[in-house]
Amino acid sequence: MDDQIARLDWLLSRIQPLDPPYQGSAEGKELYQEICNRVLMDQLYVRIWSEPTLNQLEQLFQTEKPDEELFETELEEIRKRTIAVTEINDCFFGIIDSNTTTETLCELLATIQCLPDGFSNRLDASDRLQEIRNQDRCTSEKVEWFLEFLKDDLSLDLTVKDSVKGVLASLKSREAIGKVNALLVGTTKAIAVSLHIKIQPGTGQVSCQVNGSEDFKAAVGRARSAMRDRVYLSGSEDVLYTLHLTDARYQGSSLALAAAVAMHDVKLNLATDPYTAFTGDIDLDGQAWTIKPVGSVIQKIAAAKQAGCRRVFIPRLNCAEITGSPDINICGVDSLIDIFVQMRPNRQLLPSESLQGRKVTALQQYCMNHGWDLSAPQPIQAGIQCSIVPLEIPPLKVQIYNSGAHTLNTTSQNEYIELLSLLNAIDQPGTPVRSINQALTVQNSEVILKLVEI
Numbered sequence: 001m002d003d004q005i006a007r008l009d010w011l012l013s014r015i016q017p018l019d020p021p022y023q024g025s026a027e028g029k030e031l032y033q034e035i036c037n038r039v040l041m042d043q044l045y046v047r048i049w050s051e052p053t054l055n056q057l058e059q060l061f062q063t064e065k066p067d068e069e070l071f072e073t074e075l076e077e078i079r080k081r082t083i084a085v086t087e088i089n090d091c092f093f094g095i096i097d098s099n100t101t102t103e104t105l106c107e108l109l110a111t112i113q114c115l116p117d118g119f120s121n122r123l124d125a126s127d128r129l130q131e132i133r134n135q136d137r138c139t140s141e142k143v144e145w146f147l148e149f150l151k152d153d154l155s156l157d158l159t160v161k162d163s164v165k166g167v168l169a170s171l172k173s174r175e176a177i178g179k180v181n182a183l184l185v186g187t188t189k190a191i192a193v194s195l196h197i198k199i200q201p202g203t204g205q206v207s208c209q210v211n212g213s214e215d216f217k218a219a220v221g222r223a224r225s226a227m228r229d230r231v232y233l234s235g236s237e238d239v240l241y242t243l244h245l246t247d248a249r250y251q252g253s254s255l256a257l258a259a260a261v262a263m264h265d266v267k268l269n270l271a272t273d274p275y276t277a278f279t280g281d282i283d284l285d286g287q288a289w290t291i292k293p294v295g296s297v298i299q300k301i302a303a304a305k306q307a308g309c310r311r312v313f314i315p316r317l318n319c320a321e322i323t324g325s326p327d328i329n330i331c332g333v334d335s336l337i338d339i340f341v342q343m344r345p346n347r348q349l350l351p352s353e354s355l356q357g358r359k360v361t362a363l364q365q366y367c368m369n370h371g372w373d374l375s376a377p378q379p380i381q382a383g384i385q386c387s388i389v390p391l392e393i394p395p396l397k398v399q400i401y402n403s404g405a406h407t408l409n410t411t412s413q414n415e416y417i418e419l420l421s422l423l424n425a426i427d428q429p430g431t432p433v434r435s436i437n438q439a440l441t442v443q444n445s446e447v448i449l450k451l452v453e454i
Helices: 003-015 026-041 051-063 068-096 102-110 119-125 128-134 139-153 162-174 214-229 256-268 297-306 316-321 336-343 355-370 414-426 445-453
Strands: 179-185 190-201 206-208 237-243 276-278 281-285 288-292 311-315 329-333 378-380 383-389 396-401
Touching (some): 026 068, 051 068, 051 162, 068 102, 068 139, 068 162, 128 139, 139 162, 179 256, 190 256, 190 297, 206 214, 214 237, 214 281, 214 288, 256 276, 256 311, 256 336, 297 311, 297 316, 311 316, 316 329, 329 336, 336 378, 336 383, 355 383, 355 396, 355 414
Parallel strands (some): 206 237, 276 311, 311 329
Antiparallel strands (some): 179 190, 190 237, 281 288
16 A cells, blocks of 8 residues: 555544544644645645545545635545545445346446446346356455456456556455454444454464453454354464554444454455445353344444445344435344355355254255255344255255254155255264163262262
């Protein structure tokens, strides 16, 4: 990243938690003046292609305006650049988002450049978009692959545009394995911060690599325990985390969901797209780890939009607080497997030694060996559902619950009997249990006394 832009981002991260008027304090005045000098006087804005950075500048200059007569041209250029960068990122997210239709994607592409005649029909007839979405690649690689496809197959070359190249470079700088957007709330406002997770062999410890709240460490610890209970992590793996936040006013339990996703990414060796943010606690509900509701969800969603996100995962119990039609995708979840399935619906789940994980793996392997189509797992209450769709026999739906139980257990369709027998067999313990009832006589008086005490 450009050193001057990196410095600007650092300045913005320092001024973001402060309350306006920024020039009312010595710290705020120093930060504000340096930002204005770099962005306006030195015209650094012409090299900025990061939507989060541009959004922060827009908000900063709207809250506390620089000299409009002196910087009228620069402020207008920043406004126009913010709109253009937002449209390109809308398009990039549409490329990777499985819920974005071809028609909608064409509308997004048309905001960047006029489309050739018949473009929409040709894109709709191709299966390349779905192929790209299904790949286990990071977001920027999928976008690059799609742009090359547009250029080579559909005569639409967006790669020559400086704006497209700049936004793509910014996207690359924001994605990394184990790095996710976490949404937190402080005393006066909510913010999006980058959470980084590293997993290494050890003794099962959680440690923060920067000074941070004990609430954060406890939340990461609960996320690790939930991942370990689902057998996504081993008991001996250490979790190290860093958080781009030094303001003590931000704390709480809502970091847990983001931490679990980051751990999952590390185990998959994949990066979550920078267009997605997370907020939610994880805690025990009886014997099961569930995603618990958190506070200030509306403010956190606004912070996610400010950070350039297009999708936010929140606890399902918080969804009732969302009114109207927010211009961001809201995804409610109540379990780890729920969020993992929604994030990557066309991918096999991370192998797990849990009963549920073993059944899902067995189902996927059986269908692959027999050439049967198997739908992506769909979240249901306390589990997932898969649809088996062979060519010549009726389809079958199988539900596999978080507890490991599954339905159906039997069927009259002979072709499925072997599969269901396989799933039923996973429920049986590996070592047969034999009841032993034997009377023993204890003659040592000291042992008898100890047994009586027990």
